[in-house]
Amino acid sequence: MNKNFYITTTLPYINSEPHIGFAAEIIKADVIARYRRQLGDEVFFNTGTDEHGLKIFMKAKAMEMPVQEYCDLYSAKFKPLKEALNLSYDKFIRTTDEHHVAAAQEFWRRCEKNGDIYKKNYQVKYCVGCEMEKTDSELENGRCPLHANMDLEIIDEENYFFRFSKYQDQLSALYKNNPHFVLPASRLKEIEAFVASGLQDFSISRQKEKMPHGVPVPGDESQVMYVWFDALVNYISTLGWPEDEANFKEYWPGLQVCGKDNLRPQAAMWQAMLMSAGLANSTQVLVFGFLTVNGAKISKSAGNTIDPFELVEKYGSDAVRYYLLAEMSPFEDGDYSEDKFRTRYNADLANGLGNLAARVSNLLEKNAIKTDLKIELENSDIKKTIGAFKEAMNAYKFNEALQVIWEKIKASDETLSRETPWKMTDSQEIAKSLKPLAQTILNLAYLLEPFIPEAAQKIQKQFLTSQITKGTALFPRLT
Numbered sequence: 001m002n003k004n005f006y007i008t009t010t011l012p013y014i015n016s017e018p019h020i021g022f023a024a025e026i027i028k029a030d031v032i033a034r035y036r037r038q039l040g041d042e043v044f045f046n047t048g049t050d051e052h053g054l055k056i057f058m059k060a061k062a063m064e065m066p067v068q069e070y071c072d073l074y075s076a077k078f079k080p081l082k083e084a085l086n087l088s089y090d091k092f093i094r095t096t097d098e099h100h101v102a103a104a105q106e107f108w109r110r111c112e113k114n115g116d117i118y119k120k121n122y123q124v125k126y127c128v129g130c131e132m133e134k135t136d137s138e139l140e141n142g143r144c145p146l147h148a149n150m151d152l153e154i155i156d157e158e159n160y161f162f163r164f165s166k167y168q169d170q171l172s173a174l175y176k177n178n179p180h181f182v183l184p185a186s187r188l189k190e191i192e193a194f195v196a197s198g199l200q201d202f203s204i205s206r207q208k209e210k211m212p213h214g215v216p217v218p219g220d221e222s223q224v225m226y227v228w229f230d231a232l233v234n235y236i237s238t239l240g241w242p243e244d245e246a247n248f249k250e251y252w253p254g255l256q257v258c259g260k261d262n263l264r265p266q267a268a269m270w271q272a273m274l275m276s277a278g279l280a281n282s283t284q285v286l287v288f289g290f291l292t293v294n295g296a297k298i299s300k301s302a303g304n305t306i307d308p309f310e311l312v313e314k315y316g317s318d319a320v321r322y323y324l325l326a327e328m329s330p331f332e333d334g335d336y337s338e339d340k341f342r343t344r345y346n347a348d349l350a351n352g353l354g355n356l357a358a359r360v361s362n363l364l365e366k367n368a369i370k371t372d373l374k375i376e377l378e379n380s381d382i383k384k385t386i387g388a389f390k391e392a393m394n395a396y397k398f399n400e401a402l403q404v405i406w407e408k409i410k411a412s413d414e415t416l417s418r419e420t421p422w423k424m425t426d427s428q429e430i431a432k433s434l435k436p437l438a439q440t441i442l443n444l445a446y447l448l449e450p451f452i453p454e455a456a457q458k459i460q461k462q463f464l465t466s467q468i469t470k471g472t473a474l475f476p477r478l479t
Helices: 020-038 054-062 067-075 098-113 164-177 185-196 227-232 245-251 260-277 308-315 317-326 338-366 383-394 398-419 427-448 453-463
Strands: 004-008 042-049 091-094 117-127 132-134 153-162 205-207 220-225 255-259 284-288 291-293 334-336
Touching: 004 020, 004 245, 020 042, 020 255, 020 284, 020 291, 020 308, 020 317, 042 067, 054 067, 098 117, 098 227, 098 260, 153 205, 153 220, 153 260, 164 185, 164 260, 185 260, 220 227, 227 260, 255 260, 260 284, 308 317, 317 334, 317 338, 317 398, 317 453, 334 338, 338 398, 338 427, 338 453, 383 398, 383 427, 398 427, 427 453
Parallel strands: 004 042, 004 255, 042 091, 255 284, 291 334
Antiparallel strands: 117 132, 117 153, 205 220
C-alpha cells in the first residue's frame, strides 16, 4: 500500500542571494523526495522563503525600499532554483503569504489558550544574523561565533514569551522514545544535552514601533511575532492547516531537513510549540553539515560565495547535483573547490558513467544488435548492488549510495575491457557480451534518477529502444 510522505527544507532567509549552501540542502531533500516517489509513496515536498524579522527590515531600509517590495524582489530570486537545480518540490511557500499569516496567528491562539504565552519585561543580547537570543556562554569575545562581524543588539522591552521550560520533560521523553528522531546521532546527543541542561522561556514577539515587519500578534496591535515563531509554522500552513484538516492529516507529521545551525529551533523549539498547540511532533529531523569553499566558511566579506546559477550554467544541473551529493558525507561538513569539482566530474561522470554508456551503445549500434530490455531490479547481476544501495539510502547516506553504484559502473567497465567485444566477429558472441552490460546500465540509470535525473532519464530512453544508438555525450570531458 502506498504511503503519504511529507518532507520540507528550512526556508532560506531572503537577506541575500541564493548560495551554494542552501542549494546543497535542497538537493538532498529533492533526492529523498524523488526516491520516495520511486518507492510508490505520495510525496509532498515543501520549500519557500522566510521573509519576516529584523534582518529583513534592516536590509530593506538600507536599500531604501518598502519592506514588502524588498521581500517580493528577493523571494523571486529563489524560485528559479527549481529549474536550475532540477528540483521536484510541490509547494513554494512565502511567510508573507496571507494564508500563512492567518495560520501563524491561529497557532499563537492555540498556544495562548493552553496557557503557554505570557508577557514580561526582559533584557537580552540578540544576534541579528541568527535572529536568536544569545547567552554569555554562547559568545566568543562578546560576539556570536557564527556572525563575528556583526554587533549584538541589546533588546530591553516588554514582549510575549513562550513557556519553553514547561516542555523540558516532554522533549526529553520524545528523544528517548525515538532514538532516530534526530540524525546523525551526534546531533541527537547535542539537543538532548541542551534540553537536559534546563530550558529558558523565549521571547516570541517584538514591539511593532521598533520592528514593524512581522505577523501581528492576535489581540495586541503593539506587538509583532518573533520571526522564528512565525516561520516555523510554515511546515504545517503549507499543508492548508488549519482550514484543510483533511490534507493536513494526510501528510503530517513529516520529515524536516536543516543545517546544523538550525538544530535548536527545529528539534526543540518547534517540537515544544507543536506540543503546546496540541499537534503531532515531526517524524524526524535530518541535520546536515555546513559547506565550505576551499576550506573556508562561505562569506560575502571573504568574497568566496558561489552562485549556484553560474555553476549550473557552466557545468549543468546534474553535474552540480552529483558533486554536492557524492563528494561529501551529508551529516558532516563538506567542501567545494573548482579543482575537486572538475576532477570528480571527469573521473566519475565523463570517464565513468558517460563513457560506459557511450561504449556499450556504440558497439550495439555498430553491430546492429537488437535488444528488448526493461528495468529489472531483481536480476542476479544487480541484486547485491540494490541491497547495499537501499541500505545507504535508508540511512540518508547519499554519498555511500552513489559509491555503490559507481563500484558497479567500474566493474562493468572492467568487464567490457576484459571481454573486448569489439574484437569479436561472431554476432551472437558480441550480443552475449553486450546485452548484460546494457541491462546493467539501464538498471543503474533507474537507481540514479533521484540524483542526476536528466542524465538518468536520457539513458533510460536510450536503452529502452530495440535498436540502441550511441547518441550525444552525456558528460563531455572537461579540458
